[in-house]
Amino acid sequence: MKISEGLAMLELKSNVPNVEGIMYPVIIWDEKELVLIDTGLPGQGTTILDLIEKEGVSPQKLTKIIITHHDMDHVGGLTEIIKKVEAVSGKKVEVLSHETEKPYIQGDLMPLKFTKDKLDELKKQMEALSAEKRQQYQSLFSSNKPVVTETLSDNQQLPYCGGMTIIHTPGHTKGHICVYLNRYKTLVAGDSMNFEINSEGELRLTGPNPHFTYNMNEAVESMGKFRACNIHEIICYHCGKMGNNVTEQINELLK
């Protein structure tokens, strides 16, 4: 879904039965760069490239991928996308993340939320998958590890596509980042916030989801950083786009 000239939100349906809903990776582009934020579940790389094409943008122009954090539904398509694009374009696709997330994304450290219980649950879920899907998931934890080529820190300015401000928002994971798109006054919020439709049919911010958040206190504290941004719209990875008095609603949640 095109949002503005040079900004679109992809609508990516889950490819596994145990993960529901639509995910919303974002693309931002100009004549020099095509930046993708987050890459779906394992096995979704090709689907994402097709969705980019549907927005009227050539996926071969992809220059950068920003990963908001290392959860599986954000890094799943990363290796596949890089391989496919580099094979055709012959150019390197850079991968950017917060420095804290780098070892998790590269597979040097086990994902933060993989407790013993979680691993047992995952094992059961894996057994229910088709052989092909299982192989795609296993490859995420074995070979073909992606490499993070540039690490980011809080308040860092990136010069791409009208400028981007990196906001370090620990809570969901330790190195979770949001990306504020300066030109569009749009916050790509990753999993730092969510929203829902209330009984009056209005979009209401609900903040971080306690079920998936590593440290709720930190996550709420991190929301305080958004007060300094002039936000017209936010894009949440699991909810989509919302432009309904965002700053007021953030202040309301922080009361």
Ligand SMILES: [Zn+2]
């Ligand atoms: Zn997520």
